Amino acid sequence: MPRLRSLIKVLAATAVAGVLLTSPASAGTPPRTDPAPAPAPTAGAATFGIQPATATARDKTRDSFTYQATPGAKKTDYVAVSNYSTSPLTLRIYATDAYNTADGGFTVLPLATKPRDVGLWVSFPTTGVTLAAKSSKILPFTLTVPADAKPGDHVGGIMLSLTTQAADAKGGQIAVESRVGTRLQVRVPGTLKAQLTVSHISTSYHASSNPFGGGTMTVSYTVANTGNVRLSGTQKVHVTSLFGGSKPSLPLANVKELLPGDQERVTATVKSVLPSFSSTAHISVVPTPVVGDIDPVLAAVDESASVATIPWPMILLLLALGAFGGVWVWRRRVRVRVRKQQAAKAKAKAAKTAPAKKTAVPATAAATATAGAASKAESGKAEDV
Numbered sequence: 400m401p402r403l404r405s406l407i408k409v410l411a412a413t414a415v416a417g418v419l420l421t422s423p424a425s426a427g428t429p430p431r432t433d434p435a436p437a438p439a440p441t442a443g444a445a446t447f448g449i450q451p452a453t454a455t456a457r458d459k460t461r462d463s464f465t466y467q468a469t470p471g472a473k474k475t476d477y478v479a480v481s482n483y484s485t486s487p488l489t490l491r492i493y494a495t496d497a498y499n500t501a502d503g504g505f506t507v508l509p510l511a512t513k514p515r516d517v518g519l520w521v522s523f524p525t526t527g528v529t530l531a532a533k534s535s536k537i538l539p540f541t542l543t544v545p546a547d548a549k550p551g552d553h554v555g556g557i558m559l560s561l562t563t564q565a566a567d568a569k570g571g572q573i574a575v576e577s578r579v580g581t582r583l584q585v586r587v588p589g590t591l592k593a594q595l596t597v598s599h600i601s602t603s604y605h606a607s608s609n610p611f612g613g614g615t616m617t618v619s620y621t622v623a624n625t626g627n628v629r630l631s632g633t634q635k636v637h638v639t640s641l642f643g644g645s646k647p648s649l650p651l652a653n654v655k656e657l658l659p660g661d662q663e664r665v666t667a668t669v670k671s672v673l674p675s676f677s678s679t680a681h682i683s684v685v686p687t688p689v690v691g692d693i694d695p696v697l698a699a700v701d702e703s704a705s706v707a708t709i710p711w712p713m714i715l716l717l718l719a720l721g722a723f724g725g726v727w728v729w730r731r732r733v734r735v736r737v738r739k740q741q742a743a744k745a746k747a748k749a750a751k752t753a754p755a756k757k758t759a760v761p762a763t764a765a766a767t768a769t770a771g772a773a774s775k776a777e778s779g780k781a782e783d784v
Contacts (some may be wrong), residue, residue, distance in 0.1 A: 445484050447530070449559040449579055452479035452537045463582035464557065466671050470548045470587060478581070479537050480559055482530035489529045492538065494521035494583060497554045503655060504661035510576055515584055517553035520544060531656075541584070550589025551627025554658050556580040586628075593695035594626035595657070595686045602680050602706035612676040613643065613671035614704065620678045622654055623662035629692070630657050634684045636667035643673035645729070656689050664704060674710035679703050 451458040464476060482488045495508045495518040508514060524538045530536060540557070542690045560578035568571050599621040606614040618636050632654035637647045648667040657663060672678060684706075686697040 420727060431503065435772070444474065445486070445488055445561055445563075445577065447488055447490060447559060447561065447579065448481045448777070449557065449581055450479050451581060452477040453579070453673050454539075456537070457535075464542075464586065465582075466542065466585045468542070468544045468585055468587065470544055471546045472542075472544045474542045475539055476542065477537050477539050478557055479535055480528060480530065480534040482532060485532050487529060487531050489527060490561050491526055492523055492528055492557070492559050493526055494518045494540075494557050495555055497556055497582070497658060499656075499658055499663060501660035502663050503657065505656060505658075507558065507580065510558075510560060510578075514555065517555040517583060520553075520585070521555075521583065523555065537626055544585065544587065548587045549627065550587050550591060551659055552629045553585045553587065554629065555583045557583050590599075591628050592626040592733060593628050593630055593686060593697055594624070595623070595630055595632055595654075595684055595697075595700055596623050596625050597682055597684055597700050597702040598623065600657050600682065600702060600704040602704055604674075604678070604706055604708045606674055606708075606710065610710070613646075613673045614708065616669040616672045616678070616680065616708075617666060618648065618682065618704075619664065619666045620682055620702070621662050621664055622657065624657040627659045628695075629659065629689045631655060631687045631689050632657070632684050633687060634665065634682070636669065636680065636682050637671045638672050638678050640673060640678035642677035643671070643675070646672050653687075672708060674708040676707065676709060677705055678708045679705050 414560060420539065451461045451464055454477055458477075459571075464478075468474065468554055478492075480490065480492065482490075494514070495510075495512075496514040496516045497505060497507045500506055503512070508518070521540055523538060527537060528538065543693045558578050558580040560576050562574055562576050565573050565575050597620050601619045604614055605617075616638055618638075622631055622632065622634070634651050634654065635647070636651065637645050639645045646669050647655075648669045651665065651667055654663060667682075669680070682702045683699050685699045686695065688694045
């Protein structure tokens with residue numbers, strides 16, 4: 400049996416898709432006009448698109464489905480689907496949930512994954528639609544908000560997809576799903592909570608090979624939306640240390656849109672951080688509303704983490720200088736000791752080889768000794784008589 404895999408391709412509006420998932424319509428901002436049809440496709444290409452509509456035509460006043468609905472509410476709306484290609488297409492239409500990717504991007508669940516939130520609130524009369532070449536249809540759908548729907552933002556997408564078969568490099572069959580969609584957002588009134596948190600901070604320091612230079616610090620952290628409304632945010636990172644004061648990170652992109660319950664991993668780079676044995680990374684995230692929403696005026700979320708910034712190159716340099724100085728002192732002492740030993744040996748050798756010298760007696764002392772001896776002899780003779 401051929402091996403099947405699911406490959407999702409999100410096509411660009413100007414390429415073969417017609418229209419992409421778009422940002423939600425913003426209150427107080429002018430709506431976008433109806434997107435122009437995609438360029439004429441190459442032979443064999445399937446080109447199709449989707450956008451909001453009224454019961455009779457495409458809706459030029461909105462680019463997404465945005466509602467405020469109480470629990471238990473029901474609403475009928477319309478979506479326009481178009482086939483821009485030169486051959487008939489059989490497409491699948493469905494609703495699903497949206498989520499944030501690890502880097503904060505916006506996407507929706509794959510077709511094989513069952514939605515658990517707003518994707519379950521939308522129903523179509525049929526999930527399949529056949530479009531003739533160069534044609535469009537307007538399809539109704541019903542949004543039913545569950546009675547136990549929680550307050551806050553519920554975000555997803557209404558998708559139009561085409562599944563085709565293709566062969567992989569090994570000759571196996573794969574199912575290729577090409578899809579486009581438009582955003583779906585429902586805000587359920589009640590207690591709304593706007594909150595971002597910063598957690599899972601990790602830091603690393605890479606010292607410079609220059610003993611007198613600064614190193615590079617990497618600061619990674621997770622920004623999570625722990626509230627129940629969509630939020631954006633601005634963020635800053637700086638590092639303080641004993642030597643070098645405060646160093647800001649390279650510019651960081653704003654948190655564009657974080658859905659409730661989702662999170663984004665952020666990595667900041669701070670350069671020229673002088674090693675001072677211990678430094679502190681400071682993180683500040685200021686929550687802001689998405690465009691068109693009410694500003695919650697939230698305080699900044701500030702977190703910090705310490706990191707060891709050991710000046711290893713300087714320590715190694717000092718150790719090398721100390722070792723060199725120690726060797727120099729030791730060799731100097733050895734040379735001095737050797738010279739003293741050589742001098743002592745030379746002196747001893749000279750004492751052994753030198754001839755014996757007679758001690759000279761001064762003339763006056765010799766004369767005195769002779770006179771004394773003569774006088775003593777005469778005294779002896781006199782006593783004998």
